[in-house]
Amino acid sequence: MPIQFKHKFKKISTVIRIKGTLDFGNDAMVAWWYSGFYKNPKDNSQPHVLVHFREYISPGVIGDKIAHRRIPLTSLGQVRVGTVWKNDRCKGELDLEPTKFSLNFNEDGWRFTSLSEARRKHLAPPFQQSLYKLERENDANWLIEFDLPNGGKLFVPCLEFFTRCYGRSGELKRIVATYPWEDVPDSAKSRLYATLDEPEEAGKWKVRLRRRMFNGDVVFLAHAKYDNYTTRLTKRINADLQTMIDPKLTKPAFIQIAPWFRGPAELSVKGFSFDDGKSFLAFNIVGMSDPIGEQIHRGRENSNNAETAAPDGSPEAWAGRPERILNINEIIDLTGDGEPDGDSPAVEIQDPVFVTLGIERAVIDMRADQAKTVSGKHGKGSDASMFSAGEAHGSDKGIGHASIHAPQTYESHGILRDMWDAMGSLHRKRPDLIRSLSWFTFEDGFISTSEYKLIPLTPFDIDEDVTTKVKRFPYLEPPKPGLRGFLVARLILADGPAYIIELQRRPKLVKDKDGETKAGEDQFQGMVFRLKHENQLVPWLRYFREQIRHAKGVVRRLTGSCSGEAESFSHRNPTELVDGCLPRESIVLHALSKVTEKTIR
Incomplete structure (x- = not known):
């Protein structure tokens, strides 16, 4: 039967x-x-x-x-x-x-x-x-x-x-x-x-x-x-x-x-x-x-x-x-x-x-x-x-x-979390390369724990003269409350600190290579930067928090304003993958190589 x-x-x-x-x-x-x-x-x-x-x-x-x-x-x-x-x-x-x-x-x-x-x-x-x-x-x-x-x-x-x-x-x-x-x-x-x-x-x-x-x-x-x-x-x-x-x-x-x-x-x-x-x-x-x-x-x-x-x-x-x-x-x-x-x-x-x-x-x-x-x-x-x-x-x-x-x-737990986990994994594997890892907020300063906090974006005032899309950007699920944040990670290298910024993404439906719809998220580049003077960190992050809203998350528009050296980077796997690294780890190394003179392997 x-x-x-x-x-x-x-x-x-x-x-x-x-x-x-x-x-x-x-x-x-x-x-x-x-x-x-x-x-x-x-x-x-x-x-x-x-x-x-x-x-x-x-x-x-x-x-x-x-x-x-x-x-x-x-x-x-x-x-x-x-x-x-x-x-x-x-x-x-x-x-x-x-x-x-x-x-x-x-x-x-x-x-x-x-x-x-x-x-x-x-x-x-x-x-x-x-x-x-x-x-x-x-x-x-x-x-x-x-x-x-x-x-x-x-x-x-x-x-x-x-x-x-x-x-x-x-x-x-x-x-x-x-x-x-x-x-x-x-x-x-x-x-x-x-x-x-x-x-x-x-x-x-x-x-x-x-x-x-x-x-x-x-x-x-x-x-x-x-x-x-x-x-x-x-x-x-x-x-x-x-x-x-x-x-x-x-x-x-x-x-x-x-x-x-x-x-x-x-x-x-x-x-x-x-x-x-x-x-x-x-x-x-x-x-x-x-x-x-x-x-x-x-x-x-x-x-x-x-x-x-x-x-x-x-x-x-x-x-x-x-x-x-x-x-x-x-x-x-x-x-x-x-x-x-x-x-x-x-x-x-x-x-x-x-x-x-x-x-x-x-x-x-x-x-x-x-x-x-x-x-x-x-x-x-x-x-x-x-x-x-x-x-x-x-x-x-x-x-x-x-x-x-x-x-x-x-x-995957989302790009932001994946990148943080990749930095932690590299720190454990390669303490000679990443000597310490911490996250930063204005209220907490630098904290070295596995669970991070984000810096929330500031919402626009009701009467500010910006487009609807720009006004909605600081929120994760507009028009509902709940502000989007960004992660600031400090990686201490042999020649001093480097920083990586990752924006929080909204979940969305995307199509894969076969045309099937599946769960995804916003696609933003990350930013890696080094400062001429470390006391410039707080003013730079306050400027970033203000301006990234107008840029609707396009971080490369802000790299030229950093008092130091800043570059945007993609989350696609680099062509030259480093042996023994997971995909996100290779992206971290690729990002750091943009602001260091020595080739990172």
């Missing part, structure tokens, strides 16, 4: 095609549920995951027809639960808004459960079939059951947690699932971490990433290296698969995969609420907070990130390796039935963006004094008709390497 499905789908278009695997004839099918692991009979370098599909009939009706497909582990970010497939291509996906939960990742805040486990223990099922109908009422897939403050529960499939929250790259998940952690020549540990080439230091977690790792993998990998809890859970994944996977391919292996750190956490998910809104069944993870912990120092294998270039005649880095192809617009055929050629070109394929919630972990890029290698000449590489994320091996198979990862972004 068809399922009446009240939830909406939206059309999407992708360049990925999983040729042959997701061709359902004339039917369109929805990826409905992740099941267990299978051994991959054609490519030992990554396992398959069984995905259940249901027939998509119309925007409100899901059919009874069910299909099963074995999908490479690294491709699950493309074949997400809720995506609609026809003729090997993704045509749409469930249109759900994310919901954010505050959770406890300590062992007393969650447990494993499943429909099968609940039935075996004579307990109520995690969720009813009326909420989300599965093929089997005693489904054996493991879920993580989190306790919620309201007394409800959040249920997250273990496989979704693994594919989204264990680092950002598909390569990391492939290695963790495929290879034993250590004590073997070809261990997972040796594939994830390059030799450190410098001594360990107390209070610093140092990680040198292998070539195929992405920078966003480093927080998980730092914990896997230094946190025994994370190490134990990571080792267990491959160990359980080795024990439970069926070499005869007759049944899937269901393994438990836990949250990899302990402590408070935030998780943003898409799915359905139930139990009068108290509980939630998640399908897609949108983002997660970073664990609290030691500062992480990140390096890369054969990195050219050094103060001094390598001298002529030094060894070449990755000489002969084919060029990486980026920004592909043609159809990319993904396969899990073969390993990429060692001399093949590579394509970079992006999974859905992953949002880091809350305060991001402090990560500093390790910078050597002297580079040891020079750039090697790239080889042309052989032609490829399809691409695989498996282990490169052999040649002349016509299979290129698919480098799959989820781009990382950060939760």
Whole structure:
């Protein structure tokens, strides 16, 4: 009997095609549920995951027809639960808004459960079939059951947690699932971490990433290296698969995969609420907070990130390796039935963006004094008709390497707050650069706390001769009361103080690059300035507060009036991003570089 499905789908278009695997004839099918692991009979370098599909009939009706497909582990970010497939291509996906939960990742805040486990223990099922109908009422897939403050529960499939929250790259998940952690020549540990080439230091977690790792993998990998809890859970994944996977391919292996750190956490998910809104069944993870912990120092294998270039005649880095192809617009055929050629070109394929919630972990890029290698000449590489994320091996198979990862972004609380947080993050990471940070108001003076105050604008008198738009500018929601303010931040650098001003923005609806309307805010530039004499600060800020109203927030109109040096700056990411910096941090550094003689890195 068809399922009446009240939830909406939206059309999407992708360049990925999983040729042959997701061709359902004339039917369109929805990826409905992740099941267990299978051994991959054609490519030992990554396992398959069984995905259940249901027939998509119309925007409100899901059919009874069910299909099963074995999908490479690294491709699950493309074949997400809720995506609609026809003729090997993704045509749409469930249109759900994310919901954010505050959770406890300590062992007393969650447990494993499943429909099968609940039935075996004579307990109520995690969720009813009326909420989300599965093929089997005693489904054996493991879920993580989190306790919620309201007394409800959040249920997250273990496989979704693994594919989204264990680092950002598909390569990391492939290695963790495929290879034993250590004590073997070809261990997972040796594939994830390059030799450190410098001594360990107390209070610093140092990680040198292998070539195929992405920078966003480093927080998980730092914990896997230094946190025994994370190490134990990571080792267990491959160990359980080795024990439970069926070499005869007759049944899937269901393994438990836990949250990899302990402590408070935030998780943003898409799915359905139930139990009068108290509980939630998640399908897609949108983002997660970073664990609290030691500062992480990140390096890369054969990195050219050094103060001094390598001298002529030094060894070449990755000489002969084919060029990486980026920004592909043609159809990319993904396969899990073969390993990429060692001399093949590579394509970079992006999974859905992953949002880091809350305060991001402090990560500093390790910078050597002297580079040891020079750039090697790239080889042309052989032609490829399809691409695989498996282990490169052999040649002349016509299979290129698919480098799959989820781009990382950060939760925004509005530009003003984001910029203040970025200044604080840089101060914590780079106390040599920003020696102190404080905010200023006329009443409080300079205060060094994480929560700032704004200087409110002065409203115009009723009889002042200004236009309506100018008269409304000092208010956040005209004609309602509530004055707009501006932040004044003082950053003490090695050669003295610099200041950044950010205006408070009104919320507004804006259109994104796809033409969809979403929540946004006013777009203003910021101002960075330095003064000839510090006693000029108060008069200058009083002048700014008066005149910025007439300029309707266009700060560049006032830069020439500053008794010192002042420049406006944009909040778009600079072309030259500084390694290891978050986007807003790079904007802060870019702004400071406008009023300093020394290049800031």
